[in-house]
Amino acid sequence: MTTEKLTAGHNLTSLQTFLLREESKHPHATGAYTMVLSALSLASKFIAARCRRAGLEDVLGSMGAENVQGETQQKLDVIANEALIRALGSRPGVAVIASEEDDEPIILSQDVTGERPYVVLFDPLDGSSNLDVCGGIGTIFSILQHDRRAARVEDSALQPGVRQVGAGYVLYGPSTVLVLTTGTGVQMFVLDPAIGSFLLVDDDVRIPETNKMYSMNSANLGQCDQAYRDYVDWANGEGYTMRYVGTMVADVHRTMMKGGVFLYPPTKKAPKGKLRLMYEANPMAMLVEQAGGKAFSGTERTMDVIPQEVHQRVPVVLGSAGEVDHVLRFLAK
Ligand code: AHG
Numbered sequence: 001m002t003t004e005k006l007t008a009g010h011n012l013t014s015l016q017t018f019l020l021r022e023e024s025k026h027p028h029a030t031g032a033y034t035m036v037l038s039a040l041s042l043a044s045k046f047i048a049a050r051c052r053r054a055g056l057e058d059v060l061g062s063m064g065a066e067n068v069q070g071e072t073q074q075k076l077d078v079i080a081n082e083a084l085i086r087a088l089g090s091r092p093g094v095a096v097i098a099s100e101e102d103d104e105p106i107i108l109s110q111d112v113t114g115e116r117p118y119v120v121l122f123d124p125l126d127g128s129s130n131l132d133v134c135g136g137i138g139t140i141f142s143i144l145q146h147d148r149r150a151a152r153v154e155d156s157a158l159q160p161g162v163r164q165v166g167a168g169y170v171l172y173g174p175s176t177v178l179v180l181t182t183g184t185g186v187q188m189f190v191l192d193p194a195i196g197s198f199l200l201v202d203d204d205v206r207i208p209e210t211n212k213m214y215s216m217n218s219a220n221l222g223q224c225d226q227a228y229r230d231y232v233d234w235a236n237g238e239g240y241t242m243r244y245v246g247t248m249v250a251d252v253h254r255t256m257m258k259g260g261v262f263l264y265p266p267t268k269k270a271p272k273g274k275l276r277l278m279y280e281a282n283p284m285a286m287l288v289e290q291a292g293g294k295a296f297s298g299t300e301r302t303m304d305v306i307p308q309e310v311h312q313r314v315p316v317v318l319g320s321a322g323e324v325d326h327v328l329r330f331l332a333k
């Protein structure tokens with residue numbers, strides 16, 4: 001397939017066609033990986049439909065309960081979570097599911113014969129606090145190969161980001177955009193609601209090398225280490241602009257499209273950072289690196305962080321290689 005920027009009008013390739021074409025490159029493929037991605041696609045279409053009608057159906061607002069993160073669960077957090085679990089649970093290829101909304105990983109199979117080769121981790125609804133104000137929200141997912149040697153089946157979910165075999169996000173914005181990597185570059189699809197298909201619009205997403213734009217919740221600056229404050233002072237002095245939605249998927253997608261750097265540093269309130277390693281930082285790190293960018297947690301490459309527990313939090317600095325390097329220069333001092 002050519003690598004020039006495609007538009008849906010020139011090359012009508014659906015996600016399904018793309019996945020089957022990728023699968024055909026692997027002679028021993030069982031189709032399980034394709035089934036996992038098709039489950040994620042189906043669930044995201046369901047979530048998109050519910051988000052679009054959120055104001056019309058009784059799905060806005062909170063459940064009045066907190067999740068394992070100690071955050072108030074929105075109704076659509078639960079709806080999205082259930083959609084993903086039901087879609088993935090009914091597919092043969094998934095051994096373990098780990099979700100931001102569930103305390104523990106869900107074991108779908110003891111996988112004694114190895115027919116369930118994948119672990120899927122996800123943030124079913126990212127940026128849910130933006131839902132009630134019709135802001136951009138998203139879904140983030142990470143795919144690992146099931147590690148049958150893990151002491152406990154659920155420990156198979158605790159593999160470093162370098163072991164991911166796939167990652168992606170869906171942005172529920174003015175359009176519904178799926179950005180995906182299966183390890184050979186980054187592809188972007190847009191949902192055509194008229195036919196219910198994700199159509200390929202870019203088969204080689206590359207993050208711009210630089211852009212004088214940083215994205216962070218500047219209200220936290222007073223709680224950040226001096227190095228981050230020094231970086232922001234430098235950037236402001238260099239004429240950088242700041243954009244921040246407060247939904248990681250939206251802020252990262254803008255960074256992927258326009259370049260720049262997204263930061264969520266450690267704060268007094270979140271001393272290890274707020275974002276979760278396994279289903280926010282790692283999948284975004286794989287996507288950004290596959291698109292030619294960088295992703296660090298402090299001075300450590302995010303995908304090298306060895307996970308200790310499924311909901312652990314890490315600092316995040318990711319985006320254009322040149323822009324991340326500017327931040328790392330201050331962190332190294
Ligand atoms: P989630 O809605 O899945 O809990 O994620 C929210 C996260 C992330 O989307 C965003 O980057 C960050 O929270 C924003 O945090 P602040 O509101 O503290 O800036």
Ligand code: MN
Nearest residue numbers: 123125126127
């Ligand atoms: Mn999130």
Ligand code: MN
Nearest residue numbers: 100123125126
């Ligand atoms: Mn979430």
